Every structure is written in C-alpha cells, then in structure tokens.
Amino acid sequence: MTKAAAERRLPPGTAGVERVGRLRFPIYRLVAGGRTIASMGRYSWFNVYFGFGQPVVLDDGTRWRVKSIEYGGSLCPVLADSSNHRVAMATPGVREGGRMGPVGYYGIDGPDYGYRLNAAERGLGRPGRWLLTEHEQEVAVVTRRPNEINAPGEMPLGGALLCLMLARFGMPGDADLGAPRFRWD
Numbered sequence: 001m002t003k004a005a006a007e008r009r010l011p012p013g014t015a016g017v018e019r020v021g022r023l024r025f026p027i028y029r030l031v032a033g034g035r036t037i038a039s040m041g042r043y044s045w046f047n048v049y050f051g052f053g054q055p056v057v058l059d060d061g062t063r064w065r066v067k068s069i070e071y072g073g074s075l076c077p078v079l080a081d082s083s084n085h086r087v088a089m090a091t092p093g094v095r096e097g098g099r100m101g102p103v104g105y106y107g108i109d110g111p112d113y114g115y116r117l118n119a120a121e122r123g124l125g126r127p128g129r130w131l132l133t134e135h136e137q138e139v140a141v142v143t144r145r146p147n148e149i150n151a152p153g154e155m156p157l158g159g160a161l162l163c164l165m166l167a168r169f170g171m172p173g174d175a176d177l178g179a180p181r182f183r184w185d
Contacts, residue, residue, distance in 0.1 A: 008157040016148035017164055045169040049075050075172045079158045088158030106166050108159050117163055130167045142167040
C-alpha cells in the first residue's frame with residue numbers, strides 16, 4: 001500500500017453521504033464541512049459483494065474501489081487503491097467458539113489502526129446507530145439514515161468509508177442484523 005493512502009484523513013466533525021445523480025458518475029459523494037471529500041459510484045450492497053465494486057474518487061483524483069474478498073468463510077468488504085493494494089478491510093465479529101459469524105459488530109482494520117464497529121441500538125431490521133471504538137475508547141458515531149459519521153477528531157478515510165457502508169448495508173450472512181441470509185455450505 002502506498003504511504004499516501006494510509007495518511008488520508010477525514011476531518012473532525014460530521015461527514016455524510018449524499019446523492020448527487022442517478023445514472024452518471026458520481027452518484028453519491030462524501031461531504032464534510034461543505035467540502036467534497038470523495039465521489040462515489042452506485043452505493044449498493046450487491047455491487048460491493050457480487051458486482052465489480054463501488055468506485056471511489058478522492059478530491060485529488062486518486063481512485064479507490066470498495067469490493068469484497070472471501071476471508072474466514074465470509075465475504076468481507078475491502079477498500080483497495082488503484083494498484084489493488086488494501087487500504088482498509090472489514091471483518092465480522094468473532095463468536096466465543098472462535099468461529100466468525102453474525103454477532104452484531106465488525107472489525108475495521110488498516111495499516112495503523114484497528115477499530116470495532118458496534119451496533120448501539122437494537123430493534124427490527126438493521127440498527128440505526130453504531131459506535132466506532134478503538135481500545136474501549138469511542139472514536140465516532142455512525143448513523144444509518146442519514147448515512148453520516150460524526151468524529152470528534154481526525155480519522156482514517158478508508159476506515160470511515162467502510163463504516164458508512166457497513167452501517168448502511170452490513171455483510172452477507174448478517175441475518176441477525178437484517179441483511180439477506182446466505183448459506184455457503
């Protein structure tokens with residue numbers, strides 16, 4: 001991974017995903033403080049996990065893509081740069097027996113950070129509010145609708161993009177969280 005990709009930061013405050021188009025790129029964009037941080041293609045669960053991925057173009061023209069890989073028996077979203085090097089990756093939580101599976105939280109890892117995205121409220125369907133923590137310390141609050149992240153300090157852009165996507169859509173097999181259930185056996 002390039003050093004520049006690891007150093008990309010989301011500024012403190014609230015950043016949100018908003019729709020700007022219907023058919024032509026960009027369809028969505030990530031906005032923080034009135035400034036566009038990244039432009040994104042179709043924001044869809046199917047595109048990320050079973051399609052060609054979601055294109056992401058940063059404000060300086062750098063191209064990333066959110067796609068998925070098989071890891072530990074799960075399809076996990078990965079944010080890759082234009083050289084196909086991993087910028088950030090998300091994995092499902094680990095059950096007490098050591099198996100990966102739907103337990104209500106995700107791990108989000110990058111080259112110099114490791115976060116845990118926890119569902120902050122339960123109910124029917126997907127949780128609407130999530131807490132992002134690092135070593136038991138709250139880093140950010142992520143909401144599903146509107147799809148926003150509120151961080152009191154700077155945080156890695158790759159981790160923030162995956163948090164927003166996971167809060168909105170989840171992963172395949174997250175039946176407990178409201179996403180479609182798949183059996184790969």
